[in-house]
Every structure is written in C-alpha cells, then in structure tokens.
Amino acid sequence: MTDSVLRLHERDKSSLPIEYSKEEGDLRIVGFWIFLAAELVLFGTLFGTYLVLQSHTAGGPTAKDLFEIGPVMAETIVLLVSSFTCGLSTIELRRHNTKGLIAWLIVTILLGLVFVGLEANEFYTYAVHEGATLSRSAFLSGFFVLLGTHGCHVSLGIVWIIGILLQLAKRGITPVTARKAFMVGLYWHFLDVVWIFIFTAVYLTGWVI
Amino acid sequence: MIDSIKSFMGWFFVTGDPMIYGADASIALVSIGIVAVLTYFKKWKWLWEEWLTTVDHKRIGIMYIIAALLMLFRGGIDALMMRAQLTLPNMHFLDAEHYNQVFTTHGTIMIIFVAMPFIFGLMNIAVPLQIGARDVAYPFLNALSFWFFFVGAMLFNLSFVIGGSPDAGWSSYAPYAGAELNPGVGQNYYLIGVQISGIGSLATGINFLVTILKMRAPGMTLFKMPMFTWSVLITSVIVVFAFPAFTVALALMTIDRLFGAHFFTIAAGGSPMLWANLFWFWGHPEVYIVLLPVFGIFSEVIATFAHKTLFGYAVMVWSMIAISVLSFITWLHHFFTMGNTAPVNAFFSISTMLIAIPTGVKIFNWLFTLNKGRIQFTTPMLWALAFIPNFTIGGVTGVMLAMAPADYQYHNSYFLVAHFHSTLIAGTVFGIFCGLHYWWPKMFGYLLDERKGKWSFWIFMISFNVCFMPMYFLGLMGMTRRMYTYPAGLGWTPINVVMTIGAVGMGVGFALMAWNIIWSAFYGKKDTTGDPWGGRTLEWVTASPAPEYNFAHIPEVSTRDAFTAMKEEKEKGLAKSSKPYEPIHMPNNTGIPVIMASFMFVAGFGFVFEWYWMGIPGLIGVIACMIARSFVYNDHHYISIDEIKRTEAATGRLS
Ligand code: HEM
Ligand SMILES: [Cu+2]
Numbered sequence: 001m002t003d004s005v006l007r008l009h010e011r012d013k014s015s016l017p018i019e020y021s022k023e024e025g026d027l028r029i030v031g032f033w034i035f036l037a038a039e040l041v042l043f044g045t046l047f048g049t050y051l052v053l054q055s056h057t058a059g060g061p062t063a064k065d066l067f068e069i070g071p072v073m074a075e076t077i078v079l080l081v082s083s084f085t086c087g088l089s090t091i092e093l094r095r096h097n098t099k100g101l102i103a104w105l106i107v108t109i110l111l112g113l114v115f116v117g118l119e120a121n122e123f124y125t126y127a128v129h130e131g132a133t134l135s136r137s138a139f140l141s142g143f144f145v146l147l148g149t150h151g152c153h154v155s156l157g158i159v160w161i162i163g164i165l166l167q168l169a170k171r172g173i174t175p176v177t178a179r180k181a182f183m184v185g186l187y188w189h190f191l192d193v194v195w196i197f198i199f200t201a202v203y204l205t206g207w208v209i
Numbered sequence: 210m211i212d213s214i215k216s217f218m219g220w221f222f223v224t225g226d227p228m229i230y231g232a233d234a235s236i237a238l239v240s241i242g243i244v245a246v247l248t249y250f251k252k253w254k255w256l257w258e259e260w261l262t263t264v265d266h267k268r269i270g271i272m273y274i275i276a277a278l279l280m281l282f283r284g285g286i287d288a289l290m291m292r293a294q295l296t297l298p299n300m301h302f303l304d305a306e307h308y309n310q311v312f313t314t315h316g317t318i319m320i321i322f323v324a325m326p327f328i329f330g331l332m333n334i335a336v337p338l339q340i341g342a343r344d345v346a347y348p349f350l351n352a353l354s355f356w357f358f359f360v361g362a363m364l365f366n367l368s369f370v371i372g373g374s375p376d377a378g379w380s381s382y383a384p385y386a387g388a389e390l391n392p393g394v395g396q397n398y399y400l401i402g403v404q405i406s407g408i409g410s411l412a413t414g415i416n417f418l419v420t421i422l423k424m425r426a427p428g429m430t431l432f433k434m435p436m437f438t439w440s441v442l443i444t445s446v447i448v449v450f451a452f453p454a455f456t457v458a459l460a461l462m463t464i465d466r467l468f469g470a471h472f473f474t475i476a477a478g479g480s481p482m483l484w485a486n487l488f489w490f491w492g493h494p495e496v497y498i499v500l501l502p503v504f505g506i507f508s509e510v511i512a513t514f515a516h517k518t519l520f521g522y523a524v525m526v527w528s529m530i531a532i533s534v535l536s537f538i539t540w541l542h543h544f545f546t547m548g549n550t551a552p553v554n555a556f557f558s559i560s561t562m563l564i565a566i567p568t569g570v571k572i573f574n575w576l577f578t579l580n581k582g583r584i585q586f587t588t589p590m591l592w593a594l595a596f597i598p599n600f601t602i603g604g605v606t607g608v609m610l611a612m613a614p615a616d617y618q619y620h621n622s623y624f625l626v627a628h629f630h631s632t633l634i635a636g637t638v639f640g641i642f643c644g645l646h647y648w649w650p651k652m653f654g655y656l657l658d659e660r661k662g663k664w665s666f667w668i669f670m671i672s673f674n675v676c677f678m679p680m681y682f683l684g685l686m687g688m689t690r691r692m693y694t695y696p697a698g699l700g701w702t703p704i705n706v707v708m709t710i711g712a713v714g715m716g717v718g719f720a721l722m723a724w725n726i727i728w729s730a731f732y733g734k735k736d737t738t739g740d741p742w743g744g745r746t747l748e749w750v751t752a753s754p755a756p757e758y759n760f761a762h763i764p765e766v767s768t769r770d771a772f773t774a775m776k777e778e779k780e781k782g783l784a785k786s787s788k789p790y791e792p793i794h795m796p797n798n799t800g801i802p803v804i805m806a807s808f809m810f811v812a813g814f815g816f817v818f819e820w821y822w823m824g825i826p827g828l829i830g831v832i833a834c835m836i837a838r839s840f841v842y843n844d845h846h847y848i849s850i851d852e853i854k855r856t857e858a859a860t861g862r863l864s
Contacts, residue, residue, distance in 0.1 A: 028347075030423060038414075137471060
C-alpha cells in the first residue's frame with residue numbers, strides 16, 4: 001500500500017505556499033475544507049426546505065409578486081465582484097505584499113457591506129411595503145431563513161476579515177496570518193457559490209414559475 | 210408586587226409534585242456538597258487548572274465519560290420510573306403528562322447525552338494513542354466541543370425543575386411539538402439544549418476526521434490503522450454529513466416557535482412531514498454514529514482476547530463504509546405508515562434490508578476471529594461476546610421491521626421499542642461498557658476489579674434479556690409505544706411485571722458497576738507495564754496513564770497490530786536502539802472554551818424563555834470569546850528534555 005496523498009506533513013515544505021508552510025497551517029486548512037463540506041449540507045438542507053415550501057404561499061404574495069430584477073442584479077454583481085477582489089487579495093498574499101493584501105481585503109468588506117445593505121433593504125421592502133413577513137406563509141419562512149442564513153454568514157465574514165486585518169496590520173504576513181487570510185478567502189468564495197445557487201433556485205425559478 | 214413575584218416563581222419553577230420537590234432538594238444538597246468539598250480541600254485551583262481549562266485529549270475524554278455516566282444514571286432513573294408506572298394496569302404513579310415528559314427526556318438523554326458523549330470520550334482516550342499522535346488536530350476545538358456538549362446537557366436537564374420538561378418524544382414530531390399545540394418552554398429546552406451540544410458534535414466530527422487523516426505515525430497507512438480508529442474515521446464522516454441537517458431542522462422549529470414562522474405548522478402552508486424527513490435524515494445516520502464506533506471497540510477487544518489478528522480486516526473496513534453510505538438512504542423506514550406511495554416504501558424497505566448484509570458480514574468476521582483463538586474471558590471480552598447474539602436479535606427484528614407491509618403491524622408497538630433497545634443496549638451500551646473496562650487502565654493506571662466486573666456483567670446482561678425479550682411478544686399482543694397506562698384483562702400484566710423485574714435488575718447491575726469503580730479507585734490492581742491485557746495496538750506502548758505528551762518518541766509502524774509486531778521483534782532481540790529525546794511542542798491550557806460555553810448556556814437559557822435581553826448578550830459573549838481567541842498567538846509551550854526524562858524514568862521507561 002503506498003503512502004496516502006493526504007499526508008502532506010511528511011513532505012518537503014519549502015516548495016509550498018506560505019499558508020501551508022507550517023504543519024499547523026496545513027492541518028487547519030484541511031479542516032476548514034471539511035467544515036465547508038458541512039456548510040454545504042447545511043445550505044443544501046435549507047435549499048431543499050425552500051424548494052419544498054416554494055409553492056406553499058397560503059394565499060399570500062408569491063415569488064413572482066415579490067422579486068424585482070433590479071435590486072437582485074445589484075446584489076449579485078456586488079457579491080461577485082467582491083469575490084473577485086477577494087481572489088486578488090490571495091494573489092497579493094502569495095506575493096507577500098502586505099499592503100496589497102490589506103487593500104484588497106478592505107475593498108472586499110466594503111463590497112460585502114454594500115451587499116448586506118442591499119439585502120436588508122430588499123427584506124425591508126418586502127416586509128413593510130408588501131406585507132410579506134416571515135410568518136405570512138411557509139414560502140416566506142423558507143425564503144427569509146435561507147437568505148437570512150446566507151446574509152448572516154456574509155456579516156460574520158465581514159467581522160472575521162476585520163479581525164484578520166487588525167492582525168495583518170500588526171504582524172504583517174507570517175505563516176499564521178497568511179493561513180487566516182487564506183481561510184477567510186475560501187469562506188468568502190464559498191458564500192459566493194451559495195449565492196449563485198440562491199440566484200438560480202430562488203430568483204430565477206421564482207420569476208419563471 | 211409580592212403576588213407577581215409569587216406567580217412568577219410558580220410558573221418559573223416546576224411545582225405541585227412531591228417528586229420534583231425531592232429532586233429540587235437533592236440538586237441543592239449535591240451542589241452545596243460539591244462546593245463545600247472543593248472549598249474544604251482547597252481544590253478550586255486544581256479543578257480550574259487541571260480540568261476545566263485542559264486541552265489534553267485524555268482528560269477531555271475522562272470528562273466526557275464522567276458526564277455521560279451521570280446522564281446514564283438520570284436516563285436510567287427515567288427508565289425505572291416508566292417501568293414502575295407500567296408494572297400493573299391502571300397505575301397512578303405518573304400521570305399522562307408526566308409520563309410523556311419522562312419518555313421524552315429518557316430517549317433524548319440516552320441518545321444525545323449518553324451514547325454520543327460516551328463514545329466521544331472513548332474516542333478521545335484511544336484514537337490519538339492508537340495512531341501514535343500527541344494530541345488531536347485541534348485541541349482547543351476539542352475542549353470547546355466538550356463544553357458545548359456539557360452545557361447543552363445541563364440546559365436540557367434543567368427543564369425538569371425550571372419551566373417544565375419537553376413532552377413530544379425524542380423525535381419531537383410536528384405539529385405536536387409546535388407552539389400552538391405545545392406552548393410553554395419545555396420544547397424550547399429540547400430544541401436549544403440539543404442544538405448546542407450538536408454544534409459540539411459537529412466540531413468533534415471534523416476534528417477526528419482531520420486527526421486520523423493527517424496525524425498518523427510514520428508508516429501507518431490507512432489500511433494499517435487499528436479497527437477502532439477506522440470506525441471513528443467513518444463515523445466522523447457520517448457526523449459531518451448528517452449533523453448539519455439536524456442543526457437546520459432544530460433551528461427551523463425554533464424559528465417556528467419563537468418567531469412565528471410556518472415551516473412545520475399546519476396553518477399557512479407549513480409541512481409537518483418536512484420535520485419527519487429532516488429529523489430522520491439525521492436520525493438514521495445517528496444510530497450508526499452510536500453503533501460503528503462500538504463495532505470498532507468490539508473488534509479490538511475480540512482480537513486482543515482471542516489472541517489473534519482480526520479476521521478479514523479489509524472486509525471489516527469495507528462493510529463499515531458500505532453501512533455508512535447506506536445509512537443515508539434509509540431514513541424513510543421510520544414512517545412507512547405515513548402515507549408514502551408504494552414504490553417509495555419499496556425503495557426504502559430494500560435499502561434498509563441491504564444494511565443487514567454488511568452487518569452480517571461483520572458478525573461472521575468476529576466469529577471467525579474467535580474461531581481457534583485462545584479465548585480469555587475477561588470482563589471486556591464478556592461484554593463483547595454477549596454483544597454478538599444479543600445484537601443479532603436486534604438486527605433480525607430490524608429486518609422484520611424493514612418489511613414495509615409488515616411494519617403496518619409492528620409500527621410504534623412495543624415490538625419496535627424492544628428492537629431498538631436490543632440494538633442500543635446490546636450494541637451501544639454493551640460496547641461502551643466493554644470499552645470502559647478495556648481502556649480504564651490506560652485512563653487511570655489501575656484496573657477495574659474483574660470479579661465485580663463479571664458480576665455486574667452477568668446481572669446486567671441477564672436482566673436485559675428478562676426485560677426486553679418478553680417485550681417483543683408484548684408488542685405482538687398489541688401494546689403500543691408511549692402509552693402511559695393500560696386496562697386490566699388484556700393479558701399484558703404478567704409480561705409487564707417480568708419486564709419491570711428485568712429493568713430493576715439492570716439498575717442493580719449498573720449500581721454494581723458504579724460500586725466497582727469506587728472500590729477499584731482504592732484497591733484496584735495497578736497497571737505498571739502500560740500493557741495489562743497484552744494489547745496489539747499502539748495505545749498500549751506507552752505508560753498507563755499516558756504522559757501528557759503520549760509518546761516520548763513517535764512510534765514507527767510497519768504492519769497492522771503494530772504493538773504485537775514490536776513485541777515480537779523485541780523477543781527476537783531486534784529492538785531498535787533508542788534515539789535521544791527532543792523537546793516536545795504541546796498546546797497550552799486555556800479558559801476560553803469553558804467561558805465561551807458558559808456564555809452559550811446563558812444565551813440558551815435566554816432563548817428558552819424568549820428573554821432576548823438575556824439571549825442576545827449571551828451570543829455576543831460567545832462571539833467576543835471567538836474574537837479573543839483569534840488574537841491569542843502564544844498558545845504553545847515546549848516540554849523540556851529533562852522533564853521528559855523525569856517522566857519516563859518515573860514509569861521505568863528510561864532506556
Ligand atoms: C435500563 C435500561 C432501559 C430501560 C428499562 C428502558 C425502558 C424504556 C421504556 C419503558 C421506554 C418507553 C416506552 C414507551 O412508553 O414508549 C423507552 C423509550 C426509549 N428508550 Fe429506553 N430504556 C433503557 C435504556 C435505554 C438506552 C440505553 C437507550 C439509548 C441508548 C434508550 C433509548 C430509548 C429511546 C430513544 C426511547 C424512545 C423515547 C421516545 O419514545 O421518544 N433506552 N425506554
Ligand atoms: Cu432508521
């Protein structure tokens with residue numbers, strides 16, 4: 001039986017990117033991927049729930065009545081661009097450029113804040129102007145909880161990036177801060193992927209069906 | 210003012226039942242007693258520094274096991290109360306409401322707060338040692354998992370004196386568990402207590418998955434791992450994929466109850482069946498989460514005491530993998546009778562029966578391991594041997610239940626209750642008792658007394674059969690699950706009397722085991738070699754109890770049963786010359802996990818009572834702890850060569 005591919009820690013470390021350069025960084029990043037797998041199941045369950053309940057509008061507003069293209073497109077574009085800037089920050093990380101890394105992370109959280117603001121506004125419009133609240137129907141319960149969970153994740157991501165920015169400002173790029181910046185990047189891209197599914201499963205199908 | 214305080218107290222504390230007042234008094238007395246003893250012996254500092262802040266997997270394992278034993282006691286009392294109520298027809302020991310609460314807390318506690326944490330405890334003790342590692346991948350997270358489990362369990366247990374217990378069964382079916390039909394805080398306790406400990410379980414799953422994949426000793430490839438480690442690896446995968454679904458299900462029902470959403474209600478388009486699906490999508494894999502690790506324990510123990518390598522190693526592994534995959538596609542067998550179409554029932558019926566194949570393969574592998582072995586009847590071995598026939602009965606009746614048309618007859622009868630106790634007791638409980646006796650010397654450095662151990666085994670095992678074998682027939686005679694009393698004249702009475710006798714016998718067996726633990730703490734035989742049983746795997750290489758750093762040198766592995774191979778080499782005089790020691794890098798203790806979990810407790814309590822002024826600050830405290838942790842950079846220390854030499858010399862291992 002040959003050695004398992006997963007046993008990176010017995011290999012030479014010098015050729016690896018900085019975030020993998022310490023054994024601990026390697027361990028944490030693998031664990032984080034597994035955590036993301038668990039998150040995938042979590043969101044998968046929420047999507048399943050939403051799709052089951054989508055037609056249960058109980059005489060209240062339907063997806064077609066509520067969703068407007070404009071704000072949704074704005075949210076989508078802002079979040080996708082933030083994923084791009086987050087990717088740029090990882091490139092700067094690999095180039096060991098602390099300033100560039102910090103700058104792109106700041107852009108990323110600003111875009112994240114815009115996204116959260118737009119989403120809050122969307123929720124507010126539905127709830128106050130259209131009477132579409134969490135307790136109006138099963139469909140709306142599913143909608144608010146699925147999107148709310150994603151929105152909470154983005155907000156937590158913002159808090160997390162701020163914490164990492166403080167550490168980067170103080171310590172620069174070390175194997176530990178690099179690992180943290182890399183992991184938050186993974187998290188951010190993951191949320192972007194979830195949004196693409198939301199866009200498809202919630203908004204696109206909502207407009208069509 | 211006085212009146213409003215009075216009415217608040219009357220609502221806040223559970224009142225009106227002498228048994229509850231007795232419980233109140235005993236809780237108060239025990240708490241005062243613990244505080245007094247700790248203060249008198251000046252042990253507070255010791256408690257904080259050695260236990261509450263520890264990140265050592267061995268100590269965390271011990272804490273898991275202590276907590277699980279206490280919960281087993283509580284769950285056992287619940288069981289005895291139910292059996293007392295059902296002994297004779299038309300009894301009034303418990304009323305209907307109280308009976309509902311008791312079977313709900315019994316089921317929830319036994320599964321979530323006994324079976325899982327006990328197994329996590331044994332995992333913590335044995336897995337890092339078996340793979341030759343110095344700790345788990347994330348020691349901090351490991352401590353956090355334990356404390357989340359612990360506060361979740363405490364919150365759940367608080368319900369019976371403050372606010373009232375949940376009463377919707379451990380499966381908490383909607384719509385009965387919803388706010389409309391089940392007002393009050395009881396069900397909130399279930400949702401939030403189980404949620405908090407579930408977060409800990411998920412973290413444990415990730416932790417052990419990474420530990421086993423990445424931290425094995427040099428030379429230990431996946432197919433050279435001990436079987437218990439294999440079972441934990443596979444279980445961890447199940448945990449990672451099953452628990453998030455439960456997290457969501459619990460959260461959705463909480464949102465239904467607290468914020469008026471309509472996921473599982475009848476009104477406004479909610480879907481009660483959605484709950485049943487989400488619950489069992491987690492719930493069926495959950496039964497394998499508490500079963501696969503004990504399969505691993507039995508594999509170790511049977512190989513050790515038959516003095517043979519495990520028969521069919523690779524087949525054992527592949528059957529566990531097959532079980533883990535199948536476990537995700539059988540959940541619907543819990544509600545064959547709830548209006549599915551015939552093809553759907555047929556699919557789940559077949560997928561369920563398929564699980565019997567890999568399980569049967571494992572049973573035969575154990576039998577073949579015993580075949581021509583030199584069998585030594587120690588207490589752990591007795592539990593393992595008793596498991597085989599008793600569990601097989603549970604398995605066979607499981608296949609009977611899997612036949613959808615027949616299930617219309619068995620469903621929710623005592624036949625079902627007997628079936629799942631045959632698997633949970635003869636499987637999980639025998640397994641954790643087996644592991645407890647087997648690894649006890651590794652945990653504490655002395656053995657549990659064999660004579661008392663065997664007595665408790667025989668009493669418990671025979672009483673188990675006295676209690677649960679007649680139960681199958683009672684089910685076939687028509688007595689249904691969760692009924693709080695029954696009329697005379699149905700022919701059920703004699704069987705019920707016998708069952709209660711059996712239940713009391715199990716209580717006696719457990720009490721004897723508890724006595725054995727106390728007795729052995731004083732008079733138990735010391736384990737000076739670190740290898741009291743002639744073990745085959747790496748946990749027996751090091752001293753008992755293992756030093757903080759586990760291994761002064763990380764062992765090198767070339768075969769399965771690595772320790773047996775080492776011993777053989779030594780006999781042939783091939784032992785390797787010893788290398789010099791190097792300083793060892795270990796994680797620091799930290800108070801953050803226990804503090805963070807305490808905030809979680811406060812938050813949980815607040816949300817149970819819908820006191821947001823309490824719940825939200827609690828959550829903020831949790832987040833503040835996370836941030837604080839993120840800024841800690843100095844989290845390791847080195848153990849010096851001198852200290853290693855001193856420790857090794859103390860156990861006579863300095864070469
Ligand atoms: C001393 C041993 C035990 C006895 C005498 C016992 C007895 C009982 C009884 C009488 C019931 C309720 C039946 C009903 O009214 O429907 C029950 C339910 C249950 N038991 Fe046990 N039990 C024991 C140990 C265990 C263990 C070790 C586990 C799990 C590890 C367990 C898990 C459950 C579950 C999940 C339920 C279902 C609760 C529900 O209906 O919601 N029991 N048990
Ligand atoms: Cu099942």
